[in-house]
Amino acid sequence: MVPWQRTCAGENFALPHGSAVAANQPTKNRVLSSLSNFAQRLAALIRGVHPGSVSVRRPGEDSLASPSAGSRSLDGRLPESFEALALELFALQFETNDPYRRLCIARGRTPKHVGCWTEIPAAPTEAFKDLDLTCLTPKERRVVFHSSGTSGQRASRHFHCPESLTLYATSVQPWFQQHLLGDIDVSLGGQSIALAIHQVSLTPAPDAVPNSSLAYMLGVLDAHRGGRDSVFVGRLRSDGFWTLDFDALHAALQRSVSANRPVLLMGTAFNFVDLIDQFESENIQFRLSPGSRIMETGGYKGQSRALPKEELHARLVGHLGIPEDHIVSEYGMSELSSQAYDHSILKCSEKDTGAPVRGIFFFPPWARVRVISPETQSEVSEGETGLIQVTDLANVASVLAVQTSDLGIRRGDGFELRGRAPTVEPRGCSLMTA
Amino acid sequence: MSLPALPNLFLADLGSGLALRPETLRDACFALRQNREHWLAGQRTRPLLEMVAYTAEQWLQPDYGYRVRALRDGPAETGFPATTLARGLDAFFRSLSLENLEALIVQDLGDSRRLDDFTSTVAEARGGRTSLARGPILLAHIAAGNLPNPTLFSMVLGILLKSAQLVKCPSRSSLLPRLFAHSLAHTEPKLGSCLELAYWPGGDERLNEILFHEADCVTATGNDETVADLRRRVPLRTRFIPYGHRLSFAYVSNELLSTYSIKRVVRDAGADITAWNQLGCLSPHVFYIQEDGVVSPEGFAELLAVELAAREAAEPRGDLSPDESAAISTRRAVYEMRAAVTVGAREPFRGENPFREAPGQIRLWKSEHSTAWTVVLESNLLLQQSCLNRFIYVKPVRKLAEALHHLEPYRHQVSTFGLGAVDFRAVELSRELAHWGVPRICPLGKMQEPPAPWRHDGRPSLGDLVTWTDFES
Numbered sequence: 001m002v003p004w005q006r007t008c009a010g011e012n013f014a015l016p017h018g019s020a021v022a023a024n025q026p027t028k029n030r031v032l033s034s035l036s037n038f039a040q041r042l043a044a045l046i047r048g049v050h051p052g053s054v055s056v057r058r059p060g061e062d063s064l065a066s067p068s069a070g071s072r073s074l075d076g077r078l079p080e081s082f083e084a085l086a087l088e089l090f091a092l093q094f095e096t097n098d099p100y101r102r103l104c105i106a107r108g109r110t111p112k113h114v115g116c117w118t119e120i121p122a123a124p125t126e127a128f129k130d131l132d133l134t135c136l137t138p139k140e141r142r143v144v145f146h147s148s149g150t151s152g153q154r155a156s157r158h159f160h161c162p163e164s165l166t167l168y169a170t171s172v173q174p175w176f177q178q179h180l181l182g183d184i185d186v187s188l189g190g191q192s193i194a195l196a197i198h199q200v201s202l203t204p205a206p207d208a209v210p211n212s213s214l215a216y217m218l219g220v221l222d223a224h225r226g227g228r229d230s231v232f233v234g235r236l237r238s239d240g241f242w243t244l245d246f247d248a249l250h251a252a253l254q255r256s257v258s259a260n261r262p263v264l265l266m267g268t269a270f271n272f273v274d275l276i277d278q279f280e281s282e283n284i285q286f287r288l289s290p291g292s293r294i295m296e297t298g299g300y301k302g303q304s305r306a307l308p309k310e311e312l313h314a315r316l317v318g319h320l321g322i323p324e325d326h327i328v329s330e331y332g333m334s335e336l337s338s339q340a341y342d343h344s345i346l347k348c349s350e351k352d353t354g355a356p357v358r359g360i361f362f363f364p365p366w367a368r369v370r371v372i373s374p375e376t377q378s379e380v381s382e383g384e385t386g387l388i389q390v391t392d393l394a395n396v397a398s399v400l401a402v403q404t405s406d407l408g409i410r411r412g413d414g415f416e417l418r419g420r421a422p423t424v425e426p427r428g429c430s431l432m433t434a
Numbered sequence: 435m436s437l438p439a440l441p442n443l444f445l446a447d448l449g450s451g452l453a454l455r456p457e458t459l460r461d462a463c464f465a466l467r468q469n470r471e472h473w474l475a476g477q478r479t480r481p482l483l484e485m486v487a488y489t490a491e492q493w494l495q496p497d498y499g500y501r502v503r504a505l506r507d508g509p510a511e512t513g514f515p516a517t518t519l520a521r522g523l524d525a526f527f528r529s530l531s532l533e534n535l536e537a538l539i540v541q542d543l544g545d546s547r548r549l550d551d552f553t554s555t556v557a558e559a560r561g562g563r564t565s566l567a568r569g570p571i572l573l574a575h576i577a578a579g580n581l582p583n584p585t586l587f588s589m590v591l592g593i594l595l596k597s598a599q600l601v602k603c604p605s606r607s608s609l610l611p612r613l614f615a616h617s618l619a620h621t622e623p624k625l626g627s628c629l630e631l632a633y634w635p636g637g638d639e640r641l642n643e644i645l646f647h648e649a650d651c652v653t654a655t656g657n658d659e660t661v662a663d664l665r666r667r668v669p670l671r672t673r674f675i676p677y678g679h680r681l682s683f684a685y686v687s688n689e690l691l692s693t694y695s696i697k698r699v700v701r702d703a704g705a706d707i708t709a710w711n712q713l714g715c716l717s718p719h720v721f722y723i724q725e726d727g728v729v730s731p732e733g734f735a736e737l738l739a740v741e742l743a744a745r746e747a748a749e750p751r752g753d754l755s756p757d758e759s760a761a762i763s764t765r766r767a768v769y770e771m772r773a774a775v776t777v778g779a780r781e782p783f784r785g786e787n788p789f790r791e792a793p794g795q796i797r798l799w800k801s802e803h804s805t806a807w808t809v810v811l812e813s814n815l816l817l818q819q820s821c822l823n824r825f826i827y828v829k830p831v832r833k834l835a836e837a838l839h840h841l842e843p844y845r846h847q848v849s850t851f852g853l854g855a856v857d858f859r860a861v862e863l864s865r866e867l868a869h870w871g872v873p874r875i876c877p878l879g880k881m882q883e884p885p886a887p888w889r890h891d892g893r894p895s896l897g898d899l900v901t902w903t904d905f906e907s
Binding site for chain 2: 098099102103105106107123124126127129130131132133137138154374375376377385386387403405407418419
């Protein structure tokens with residue numbers, strides 16, 4: 001089998017300007033080439049952000065009082081401001097994304113009327129289920145990411161083209177690096193430690209589940225780290241659910257322990273519940289090597305029993321011997337192209353500098369979150385609960401402003417996750433006849 | 435008005451922070467049975483009816499202390515604003531008249547003295563038989579939290595049946611059942627001695643088990659999973675009466691969609707949607723509007739939006755939890771998007787049609803800067819349950835059968851159909867609804883105001899609780 005990363009990741013998909021395709025489709029392509037140009041520029045900007053150089057404003061910190069803490073923005077760190085980039089992308093998406101344009105018109109907020117990134121109309125995540133919410137023509141849609149949903153529920157569909165995928169791959173890496181591998185000091189020979197980490201993904205491999213943005217993301221990370229004996233131990237069942245290949249998982253963990261290599265274990269919350277259930281029933285416990293870590297991404301969606309996060313983490317600590325502060329939660333979804341993390345794994349030297357903030361998610365500088373009052377639709381004050389809205393510049397081929405149905409508490413420039421608002425239930429019913 | 439604090443008559447008066455011990459619950463059940471034996475079991479029905487009817491009349495007086503407390507403390511404890519509470523409680527207590535209560539007994543048991551003596555109906559007399567009906571000795575109610583009147587009514591049924599009663603109060607609020615119990619005890623302290631109210635967490639199996647063994651009949655109201663779970667735990671000898679999740683709807687026939695009657699129809703529809711903020715099983719999820727009236731379904735929806743806005747000014751819905759308002763906001767966003775795209779669709783799409791399935795006609799009316807009310811006009815007839823708190827769907831149909839066809843998966847869950855139709859049509863439509871399986875059909879504006887003798891979920895409420903003794907002579 002050809003390793004997946006060699007077929008996809010790292011390949012430069014960008015169409016050269018003025019290609020034959022561009023020449024044949026003058027109107028549409030003019031905008032599309034602007035979109036791909038935007039994607040390339042943003043990717044270049046992101047590559048310029050060095051891991052560790054981005055600081056975020058923590059709750060309670062006054063950015064005015066301590067300008068050195070820096071409010072989390074591209075401004076000053078990158079040559080172009082978030083605002084300018086957001087407005088530019090909004091105008092491009094307004095042109096090319098037909099359903100989104102109609103939403104903007106209905107709300108009376110077109111590029112002519114919008115002067116600030118916070119005024120850009122957000123499309124609800126639910127709309128990705130109803131509509132082809134995309135700037136791409138059917139021909140240009142190379143990959144589609146589906147939301148994981150229970151059978152019978154319609155999944156969201158987020159279309160990507162080669163350029164948007166390249167941007168996706170570019171944007172995944174630095175923020176992940178900062179949060180999951182930030183404790184490894186590259187300058188002190190950490191590069192080899194980072195590479196020595198054994199990546200074990202609990203999802204199926206990306207080529208087995210080409211519509212999973214999470215599997216794609218893990219594939220990108222894997223490729224970036226060179227893909228040295230990393231494994232995907234998830235399997236796709238015939239009913240569409242994911243399951244774990246315990247033999248493969250067990251063997252992988254065993255191998256790392258024998259070689260005294262740290263493990264980077266990544267998967268969804270329900271993957272980890274499956275893992276715990278199996279380990280408990282077989283009374284298995286591992287003491288993974290020091291430096292081992294977990295990235296867990298939320299969401300159960302009916303695939304396993306739901307465990308409260310604290311309990312899940314406590315059991316992972318017990319079964320794998322990974323310290324609590326080495327379990328990082330990720331917040332991401334198929335409708336977005338950037339991810340938020342709830343804390344960073346710190347270097348030993350950093351641990352003494354105050355209590356680490358846990359449970360508060362921050363997006364990278366190219367995506368900003370606003371917590372919106374469901375009652376008034378305006379941004380809530382610090383410490384209040386509302387719906388999470390993300391403006392993600394990396395969502396280049398669909399809509400940059402996405403209104404989720406997740407509830408969160410506003411904490412500085414980040415948010416604390418509260419749960420999910422009940423959304424529109426699945427329509428129809430197997431009993432129904434037309 | 436300052437009122438003295440309520441005395442601690444009931445366990446629930448001690449607050450939900452109190453951890454109820456199993457012995458306490460067992461002792462309470464024992465005392466309840468004793469008190470019943472000493473007094474309630476020997477009472478005749480008529481004076482008991484009078485006590486209930488008298489108490490209900492008192493509740494309708496604006497300065498009655500328990501009512502004043504309910505309207506003062508209710509908003510914080512129940513989430514309903516005072517105006518909504520007052521309207522709901524008034525309708526409920528008005529229905530508890532002496533005549534209505536007597537009618538309930540006659541209807542369910544055939545004779546108003548059935549619970550006192552051997553009596554017979556004509557048919558029974560012809561067979562040479564007389565019968566006496568007996569209520570449970572200890573009747574327990576597991577109450578739900580959405581609205582108070584089903585719990586209050588269950589308590590009334592227990593009194594008519596001369597049963598000692600234990601009410602397990604809902605987690606969210608015990609205020610109204612407690613105030614009602616206090617008011618009954620105020621009318622007749624001995625009545626209060628046969629009543630107990632307590633709170634414990636739903637998952638406390640030990641306490642549930644004690645209750646199910648001590649009581650000889652248990653009613654349970656709640657969502658289907660909770661009720662099904664309780665049913666599994668009730669021993670065979672204990673009668674179990676489940677009240678699960680129910681859905682209600684309304685239908686307006688074309689002859690009422692005239693410029694003459696539309697005003698009243700819309701006003702009544704508004705009353706049904708705002709009563710108890712739409713949170714009860716008897717509140718409508720959807721208004722089905724017949725298409726060929728003078729006023730179109732769209733016209734109806736538009737007028738309904740105006741009506742809901744006016745009602746919001748007079749009788750505001752009140753604040754919601756972030757979860758509740760997020761449910762409305764998220765749902766609105768979906769329809770706003772669909773509506774924007776379909777309205778825009780009058781111009782051709784630039785590429786291909788972006789919808790995965792045609793959404794049909796959609797329009798949305800909503801309160802600005804709040805989630806106070808929402809009207810969604812949607813031609814797609816597949817049922818989408820409302821997220822409630824004054825969020826209503828309006829769907830055009832050619833005829834009633836079309837609506838029922840799409841409600842097929844929920845046939846056994848329907849409670850009430852509010853019916854807007856002129857008399858001759860109403861009879862015809864009611865027959866159709868009855869044969870299909872709707873247990874209650876009522877005029878618009880009355881959906882949340884069932885009369886005391888109504889058959890809850892199509893079952894005789896008193897009749898299901900009694901046990902008979904037949905005397906064959």
